[in-house]
Amino acid sequence: MAEIRLKSLAHSYKSKPTSPDDYAIREMNHVWHQGGAYALLGPSGCGKSTLLNIISGLLSPSNGDVLFDGKKVNDIPPEERNIAQVFQFPVVYDSMTVFDNLAFPLRNMKISEDKVHSRVIEIAAVLELSDLLKNKAKNLTADEKQKVSMGRGLVRSDVSAILFDEPLTVIDPHLKWKLRRKLKQIHEQFNITMVYVTHDQLEASTFADKIAVMYGGQIVQFGTPRELFEKPNHAFVGYFIGSPGMNLIEVKKTQGGLKFNNTLVSLNPEMQIALDQVSTSNIKIGIRPEFVHVWDDKAEGAFECDVLHTEDLGTYKIITMKLDGEVLKVRIHEDRAVPTKKAYISFPEQWLKVYVDEYLVDIEEPEDEAKETV
Amino acid sequence: MQRKVRDNKAWFLVLPVFILVAFSAIVPIMTVVNYSVQDIFDQNTAYFVGAEWYREMLRNPALLDSLGRQFFFSFSVLAIEVPLGIAIALVMPTKGRMAAVSLILVAIPLLIPWNVVGTIWQIFSRADIGLFGYAVNALGIDYNYTSDPTAAWLTVLLMDVWHWTPLIALLCYSGLRAIPEAFYQAARIDRASKWAIFRHIQLPRLKSVLVIGVLLRFMDSFMIYTEPFVLTGGGPGNSTTFLSQALTQMAIGQFDIGPAAAFSLIYYLIVLLVCYAFFTAINQLDKAK
Numbered sequence: 001m002a003e004i005r006l007k008s009l010a011h012s013y014k015s016k017p018t019s020p021d022d023y024a025i026r027e028m029n030h031v032w033h034q035g036g037a038y039a040l041l042g043p044s045g046c047g048k049s050t051l052l053n054i055i056s057g058l059l060s061p062s063n064g065d066v067l068f069d070g071k072k073v074n075d076i077p078p079e080e081r082n083i084a085q086v087f088q089f090p091v092v093y094d095s096m097t098v099f100d101n102l103a104f105p106l107r108n109m110k111i112s113e114d115k116v117h118s119r120v121i122e123i124a125a126v127l128e129l130s131d132l133l134k135n136k137a138k139n140l141t142a143d144e145k146q147k148v149s150m151g152r153g154l155v156r157s158d159v160s161a162i163l164f165d166e167p168l169t170v171i172d173p174h175l176k177w178k179l180r181r182k183l184k185q186i187h188e189q190f191n192i193t194m195v196y197v198t199h200d201q202l203e204a205s206t207f208a209d210k211i212a213v214m215y216g217g218q219i220v221q222f223g224t225p226r227e228l229f230e231k232p233n234h235a236f237v238g239y240f241i242g243s244p245g246m247n248l249i250e251v252k253k254t255q256g257g258l259k260f261n262n263t264l265v266s267l268n269p270e271m272q273i274a275l276d277q278v279s280t281s282n283i284k285i286g287i288r289p290e291f292v293h294v295w296d297d298k299a300e301g302a303f304e305c306d307v308l309h310t311e312d313l314g315t316y317k318i319i320t321m322k323l324d325g326e327v328l329k330v331r332i333h334e335d336r337a338v339p340t341k342k343a344y345i346s347f348p349e350q351w352l353k354v355y356v357d358e359y360l361v362d363i364e365e366p367e368d369e370a371k372e373t374v
Numbered sequence: 375m376q377r378k379v380r381d382n383k384a385w386f387l388v389l390p391v392f393i394l395v396a397f398s399a400i401v402p403i404m405t406v407v408n409y410s411v412q413d414i415f416d417q418n419t420a421y422f423v424g425a426e427w428y429r430e431m432l433r434n435p436a437l438l439d440s441l442g443r444q445f446f447f448s449f450s451v452l453a454i455e456v457p458l459g460i461a462i463a464l465v466m467p468t469k470g471r472m473a474a475v476s477l478i479l480v481a482i483p484l485l486i487p488w489n490v491v492g493t494i495w496q497i498f499s500r501a502d503i504g505l506f507g508y509a510v511n512a513l514g515i516d517y518n519y520t521s522d523p524t525a526a527w528l529t530v531l532l533m534d535v536w537h538w539t540p541l542i543a544l545l546c547y548s549g550l551r552a553i554p555e556a557f558y559q560a561a562r563i564d565r566a567s568k569w570a571i572f573r574h575i576q577l578p579r580l581k582s583v584l585v586i587g588v589l590l591r592f593m594d595s596f597m598i599y600t601e602p603f604v605l606t607g608g609g610p611g612n613s614t615t616f617l618s619q620a621l622t623q624m625a626i627g628q629f630d631i632g633p634a635a636a637f638s639l640i641y642y643l644i645v646l647l648v649c650y651a652f653f654t655a656i657n658q659l660d661k662a663k
Contacts, residue, residue: 053559056559058559058562078559078562078563079565085559085563089554089556091556093575094578094579095574096574104564104574105563105564105565108565108567149560152560152564
């Protein structure tokens with residue numbers, strides 16, 4: 001059983017990092033609770049695999065500590081950390097049978113052969129590999145191989161966390177959902193902490209209870225899929241999550257609100273007060289395409305836009321509009337009439353987010369969950 | 375529906391290849407076959423003797439001795455060079471400047487012309503002025519490759535190991551580099567020992583390069599000529615006279631074209647047969663499990 005805690009953790013691949021850009025992982029504090037199903041979501045090169053390898057011990061961090069159940073494990077090699085890791089490309093021992101593959105970690109631990117046998121049979125049944133036990137691992141399909149690599153983690157009774165590094169990359173689309181469901185099922189059955197690295201938001205949100213979004217070597221938000229969608233804590237989360245991502249427009253502070261080109265977006269008083277203390281010029285407003293309100297006709301306070309084009313995606317449509325020189329995406333239900341040439345839109349106050357230096361200006365009651373510290 | 379045309383016109387398309395192969399392989403071999411079934415006295419006098427030369431060659435004690443020596447030599451070469459080459463590949467550095475330096479150092483023997491290799495070892499192993507020969511004698515071991523058949527044989531073997539182990543090492547090195555890092559990481563997490571990593575990850579993945587290495591080394595060592603010719607000239611006695619040299623003596627030295635041709639063909643068939651056996655054995659080994 002393990003709770004994984006990262007304390008002031010940072011990592012650089014350079015021996016003498018000078019600027020923050022030299023860090024693959026910038027200083028972070030984070031907790032993965034025992035038994036949770038987590039996803040680590042982010043674009044390529046954001047440091048998610050680095051973070052995973054630090055947790056498993058394949059990499060040792062330049063700064064800070066990794067704690068398992070409060071115990072520092074920095075100096076403990078991966079083989080003694082009670083974790084299993086499943087890699088992007090399935091790792092099987094080609095020359096062995098499926099049975100021997102699954103038995104391999106147990107035999108390396110010098111466990112008696114009859115115990116090995118019963119454990120392998122048990123895990124093979126869970127993974128639906130029972131019929132393949134006598135086959136050579138080399139001849140398996142990619143998804144079966146990936147199940148075998150996962151199985152090597154599950155057979156060990158000492159494993160308390162499994163780390164997945166984009167495990168479905170090489171799996172055929174029609175088998176992906178099957179394997180993902182299997183993962184979920186195993187998670188419920190075994191009470192194991194699972195951390196799942198992916199760059200696919202759909203994969204992350206179907207697998208995980210909570211998602212950590214990584215960007216530029218930092219976890220910029222940790223929350224449920226819904227929180228990430230409705231209240232992105234960082235402009236990147238808004239842009240990265242959702243299809244299409246959040247509309248983000250650079251704005252300037254002005255009397256009575258925020259302004260871009262000749263368009264003034266008015267704000268509520270609390271937001272106005274919050275922004276008064278801000279000195280930076282990096283301010284953006286963000287609104288999800290789903291939350292842009294489209295009026296049927298000219299309406300008071302609505303902005304007039306030019307409709308550029310419309311994509312019909314079956315159950316919904318995406319309209320691309322131009323508002324005072326800025327391009328916006330708007331998502332409407334399939335039954336709604338699509339405005340031609342001109343459209344009138346407004347930004348409902350509760351869905352209009354303001355980002356200062358990329359971070360959300362949060363004027364509601366702060367929710368501590370999102371920024372859990374050690 | 376298009377009617378299928380059935381005629382032999384496609385043969386015209388492969389004709390150029392046939393002509394090329396005919397001139398590069400079939401014609402020269404048939405010339406040898408032609409020699410091997412005749413007794414030739416001069417340009418105008420030749421008698422057809424059938425399989426006589428073949429029968430004679432297979433009973434020739436000197437040639438059978440060289441054949442035995444040759445087999446023993448080739449298998450010794452494989453038995454030493456393959457494990458040694460793998461071992462060298464395993465310890466070679468993989469990153470940084472040392473990787474480049476070690477690659478160059480390992481590759482050097484492969485770049486030296488074969489007769490130069492023979493000359494180098496000829497001098498290197500001399501008991502009077504050669505560093506190696508002198509050092510061995512200084513250690514109290516009586517070593518003189520020009521008079522002692524065993525010493526001569528071991529020197530030829532050592533020279534071949536020095537010359538060709540790098541080939542196996544480089545092949546294995548490239549094979550090892552092709553193994554994704556994830557395999558080693560997974561093995562660590564599975565608590566595999568170094569031996570288990572070698573046995574279950576590295577060795578299976580070296581198989582294809584080793585097949586090439588073993589075949590190349592067998593064929594080359596079985597046809598070895600230049601280096602022992604320069605080093606020992608086949609002596610002392612006939613102790614280091616391998617097949618190629620025996621054949622050359624017969625064909626060029628004594629002008630026994632007929633018997634030499636018959637023996638060439640037997641030689642050729644042996645190489646072909648052994649390579650086929652190796653190849654099949656290694657492939658079967660894979661399927662059996």
